[in-house]
Amino acid sequence: MLNLSTTNIINLMDGILDTKKLWDSALNEIEMNISKANFGTWFKHTEVNKVEEGIVFLNVPNTFVRDWLSNKYHKFILKALRDVSPDVRSIEYQIVKLDDKLKQHRDKKTEKEVSTTSELGLKDLYISKESNLNPKYTFNDFIVGSFNDVAYAATQAILKNPGQVYNPLFIYGGTGLGKTHLIQAVGNHLKSAFPEKNVFYVTSENFGIDYINSIQNNKANQFKEKYRKYDLLIMDDVQFFSNKEKFQEELFHLFNHLYENNKQIIFSSDKSPKYIPNLEERLRSRFEGGMIVDVSKPDYESRLAILQNKIKANSIPVAKEILEYLASVIQDNIRELEGALKSISCQINSKGRELTLSEVKQMIKHSIKPKKTLSIKDVLSVVANYYNIEEKILYEKTRRKEVVKPRQIVMYILREDFNTSYPYIGQKLGGRDHTTVIHAYEKIKKDLKINSLLNQEVEQIRSLLYTS
Helix, strand or coil: CCCCCCCCCCCCCCHHHHHHHHHHHHHHHHHHHCCHHHHHHHHCCCEEEEEECCEEEEEECCHHHHHHHHHHHHHHHHHHHHHHCCCCCEEEEEECCCCHHHHHHHHHHHHHHHHHHCCCCCCCCCCCCCCCCCCCCCCCCCCCCCCCHHHHHHHHHHHHCCCCCCCCEEEEECCCCCHHHHHHHHHHHHHHHCCCCCEEEEEHHHHHHHHHHHHHCCCHHHHHHHHHCCCEEEEECHHHHCCCHHHHHHHHHHHHHHHHCCCEEEEEECCCHHHCCCCCHHHHHHHHCCEEEEECCCCHHHHHHHHHHHHHHHCCCCCHHHHHHHHHHCCCCHHHHHHHHHHHHHHHHHHCCCCCHHHHHHHHHHHCCCCCCCCHHHHHHHHHHHCCCCHHHHHCCCCCHHHHHHHHHHHHHHHHHHCCCHHHHHHHCCCCCHHHHHHHHHHHHHHHCCCHHHHHHHHHHHHHHHHC
């Protein structure tokens, strides 16, 4: 008998369905805090079998996964489960291989629920074996805002003339900002428009695994043939190649082959090629020879638009004030927004009614990072006051010494602290070119390493920003 308190986020109802909800909610939190590659590798074939007296019995497919989860992720998993159900005391890992009949039974049992709860478009869509593309990633539900408009525009130019413009395209930005959605949307669109085209998506980690397997099985030539046949190659998370010389060498030769044959290449990373450590210079130069664009954190308007699009597409009854609240407090990435909306959807289905704003606040309070909401104008105002200059002067195209330094500091803080895109900063500060912003950011960053007085000034400005 399951003995859960009324403080639990999930209202448990019956056997398989209850444990599924518990684990799905925990997985939402886990997925938002680890890399996509690690999540897919270690959590893909796991499920909660039962909960008895506060002990969660977690099914895993083999001893390798069991040992890895218990040694590397145990505390993390336990915290995620306790965020959902405070009565969870511990975890027992069980090696269980579910037979097909049980899987079918479970799927049939929850089929109706899945269709009515609208899992935000994240249903069990089949990944193409040919292209490795996920069909859920399309341009139809991709929200374009100031945080990603340059990257989006670059992909649209590529679709008109693949292999001829912006080759390679290198998109970088933090976790959960929609990079994977965007680059896979390119592949899905091109495959739909030109079925004869060979398109393939791969994470850099899986590329490395393929390479190792080919060497171990004496199939190096087959590996080369496989990757050199594509008209469009999309490679995610290339920061994985840091410190991996053999992988870098293989990618270098593959890049040259595809590029010389006018085949389109798209890369993504969590950082610019310039800042990927221990990356061979010849490979770095290949990345930098094409188009490099960043994706920053979405602004409030973009976050709200994303939420509105999700509830519309999946018919989730969520009040406007709740969407506005979520958009205002969840600022770091899109994945967190979607995770919160998935949790709300689950609760709506469980309770059989819409949620109130106070219920939503209570539900997600533990996953919200407390922070002060600041605008670009706030930064401009604090910097202007600090240096005793008029705020409006910072927008003007003057090169006066007493203005240049404060303006560069504004650009640096907007980029460093808020991950605002270079084009957007330039646009807001008098319509300046993004290269001007890059120069300002790099200059202040460099000077901070050698100028203690500048360090002191920037920290004082930050103190005024975050405490005032």
